[in-house]
Amino acid sequence: MQSQSSPVHQWRVPVILPVAKLIGAVVVVGLGLLLAGDDRVQPVLAGLAAAALAGWGLRDLVAPVRLAADRDGITVAQGFAGHRRLPWREVEAITVDRRTRRGLTAETLEIDAGESLHLFGRYDLNAPPAEVAETLRAAQAAAR
Template structure:
């Protein structure tokens, strides 16, 4: 909830700065309004579609685009990894879901928790679903 509120405050700040600094310049004012509207839309997406990923025994569903959803069966998923990068003292982690034709990237803000924890949980769920759909046979089974 903190991130959408910060985005709305940022949009209001950009709009206020645009109104104060436009000084009759319609282009500056239009750019400020456009930037504020974009930030507000970004915040509304976070408020209206807060769940970015769901998982179950048959696969996962990820948000695609502004509010669309894409269903991926476990068989479609080639890899679940965490991309860790550091730049100028800032470290970022993204959950990467590689589905061959598409790559889905989700950060901490979208997941609400550490991407490494989500990756581990998805891998465990995937392993459990494979065990249920393809149980191992013992030597005693016919």
């Protein structure tokens, strides 16, 4: 049986995010019903949008930790609420992609594990991706 190291670092979704998504789902349903009148399509579309928002919020409640690192490697979120363990030897590169559009700069943490690429934004990590990348690179270097 393989022993798992306890996480030295964890990055998770901010608590307010799933709450906002679930409140948004309720608001969408309410507006859909309030503004529907005789239209039967509008409440259905509002229900579908609300279900998507609620599912997205539920995922954040069920699996809030998106990324964790310890001396043996990293654990990344995968799928709806799953996780995947990557030993440090499988991590080929840790980079931050910066893009500016309409005066706003967005950063994305990219973890290249050969056959898979894992992307994390600011709201996945509740921290600036550049800071997380520095921490991960230091942890990887210490593990060697």
